[in-house]
Amino acid sequence: MTDDLNRDEAFAEQIAAPLRAEVSADASFEARVMSAVHAIVRAEAEAADRHRNRSWWLRPFTVRLTPVLSLAAAAGVVALLAVEGALLRRPEASSVSSARSAGSAAVDTVHVVRFVFVDPSARSVALVGTFNAWQKGRTPLRLTRVDGVWSVSVPLSVGRHEYAFVVSDGKTERWVADPTTESQMDDFGTESSVIAVRNDSAL
Amino acid sequence: MLAGKSDTFAILVRRYQDAYVRYATRMLGNRDDADDALQSAFVRAFRSLGKCNDPSRFGAWLYSIVVNECRTLSARRTRRERRLVRGGEELEQLASPTAESSSADTADVQHALDQLAPEQREAFLLKYVEGQSYEEMSRLVGASESALKMRVMRACGRLRVILEAAGRSYDR
Numbered sequence: 001m002t003d004d005l006n007r008d009e010a011f012a013e014q015i016a017a018p019l020r021a022e023v024s025a026d027a028s029f030e031a032r033v034m035s036a037v038h039a040i041v042r043a044e045a046e047a048a049d050r051h052r053n054r055s056w057w058l059r060p061f062t063v064r065l066t067p068v069l070s071l072a073a074a075a076g077v078v079a080l081l082a083v084e085g086a087l088l089r090r091p092e093a094s095s096v097s098s099a100r101s102a103g104s105a106a107v108d109t110v111h112v113v114r115f116v117f118v119d120p121s122a123r124s125v126a127l128v129g130t131f132n133a134w135q136k137g138r139t140p141l142r143l144t145r146v147d148g149v150w151s152v153s154v155p156l157s158v159g160r161h162e163y164a165f166v167v168s169d170g171k172t173e174r175w176v177a178d179p180t181t182e183s184q185m186d187d188f189g190t191e192s193s194v195i196a197v198r199n200d201s202a203l
Numbered sequence: 204m205l206a207g208k209s210d211t212f213a214i215l216v217r218r219y220q221d222a223y224v225r226y227a228t229r230m231l232g233n234r235d236d237a238d239d240a241l242q243s244a245f246v247r248a249f250r251s252l253g254k255c256n257d258p259s260r261f262g263a264w265l266y267s268i269v270v271n272e273c274r275t276l277s278a279r280r281t282r283r284e285r286r287l288v289r290g291g292e293e294l295e296q297l298a299s300p301t302a303e304s305s306s307a308d309t310a311d312v313q314h315a316l317d318q319l320a321p322e323q324r325e326a327f328l329l330k331y332v333e334g335q336s337y338e339e340m341s342r343l344v345g346a347s348e349s350a351l352k353m354r355v356m357r358a359c360g361r362l363r364v365i366l367e368a369a370g371r372s373y374d375r
Contacts, residue, residue, distance in 0.1 A: 008359045011373050015315075015362060016331035018308040023228050025220040026238055033216050033245045037209050040250065 111156050111197050115163070117141055120148030123170040127152055129163030129192075136166045156197045164192040212249055219262060220245075223269045229328050230273040232317045237273075244272040267343050270325065277321040315365040319358055326354035327362070 117125050126136040131154065141150035162184070165176045177183050178193035185191055220241070227237035248255075248265050255264045316324050325344065329335045330351075337348040344351065363373060 007374060008356065011363060012327070012331045012355075012359050014373065015308075015312045015366065016327075019229055019312060019316075019328070019332045020225075021309070023221075023225040025224050025241070026234070029220050029238065029241070030213070030216050032238075033220075033242050034209070034213050036242065036246045037212055037249050040246070041209050 111158065112153050113156050113195065113197065114151060114153040115141065115165075117150045117165050117167070117176075118148055119150070119167055121169055122148070122150065122167050124168045125150040126166045127154065127163060128166055130161050131156055131163070141165070156195075158197050158199055160194060160196050162192045162194055164190075208249075208252060212252075215261060215265075216245055219265055222262065223266060226328060226333055227269060227273050229313065229316065229332055230321075230324060231277055232313060236276060240272045240276045241269060243276075244269040247272070263343075270329075270343055274321055274325055277324070311366060311369060311371065312362075315362050315369070318365055319361055323354050323358035323361065326351050327358035330355050 115127050119125065125141040127139040127141060128134045128136050129139075132138040139152055139154060141152040143149070144151050163178070165178070167174050167176050175190060177191040182194040183191050184194060223241060223244075224237060227240050228234055231237050231240060244265065248268050251268075255261055257264075316327070319327070326340065329340045329343065330337070335343065337351055340346075340351050341348045346354075367373065
């Protein structure tokens with residue numbers, strides 16, 4: 001048995017000897033590895049950017065209109081949606097108000113809040129909340145000209161409103177709370193978001 | 204998170220790129236596959252830097268990734284066309300340029316190695332070419348020492364049969 005082992009050992013040493021010659025990496029090896037590494041770093045930075053943008057895009061903001069303009073509110077909403085591509089690129093809040101209502105804004109102002117949701121895989125998105133009795137058919141978001149960006153503008157009264165998005169990929173529906181605003185759990189453990197509309201709301 | 208680490212990682216690539224080329228080349232039988240496996244191992248290591256608990260043992264940690272990568276690639280490409288054949292041009296390049304007989308030996312032995320099961324080839328190379336102890340091999344491969352001894356013994360037996368059938372003779 002010991003003889004067998006010694007014989008195997010000698011045989012292994014003999015055939016392994018030529019295999020021990022040093023081998024060096026190809027001259028371009030480091031450059032190729034680092035190219036792949038830099039691609040990973042770039043992809044990670046882009047993903048972080050997307051996450052930051054998504055956080056902002058999900059944030060609702062308020063547009064204030066006076067009753068004088070309320071008849072034109074629908075047209076105004078259409079106009080807002082038409083310029084949405086530009087607005088989405090400007091994180092600062094927008095505020096539209098009439099000079100005629102400046103002195104009585106507390107009693108006259110109508111608030112239009114634009115909700116934006118980003119999900120390239122969504123087939124439909126609906127806004128549900130206390131303002132529409134949580135009925136998902138009442139306030140659908142529309143796909144904007146920007147891929148994956150859904151939007152709807154909703155007139156809201158002054159006060160506190162709870163809301164969430166119902167997102168469908170064509171097969172299943174999921175309930176999504178807005179991660180950028182205050183949220184709360186109902187008795188069944190479902191998370192929804194909260195928006196407070198004030199007379200001075202102009203986020 | 205990884206952005207600040209890429210410059211430091213370049214230093215590690217420079218330091219370790221030659222350390223495991225020989226093992227990868229012998230395990231996979233050709234430089235192209237060895238390069239692929241090593242590149243993949245380095246990239247995987249970069250992605251998983253957070254899992255390297257002891258930076259002072261980066262080399263050993265990377266070694267285990269290389270071994271794993273080679274094993275995976277080897278199993279996937281066992282029957283591939285690019286596998287070296289006896290006397291192949293690439294094998295000639297692997298051998299020492301100053302020793303013609305050594306070149307022929309390398310080609311013969313590599314050809315025999317290529318016919319082993321990947322786990323036997325891995326065990327043989329780690330033991331007799333890379334000079335690892337069974338304890339080190341066990342940590343690296345994740346198999347018990349007794350299992351590794353068995354793999355080495357079977358590898359030796361099989362290599363002897365293949366090489367003797369090719370006309371080489373060894374002490375019995």
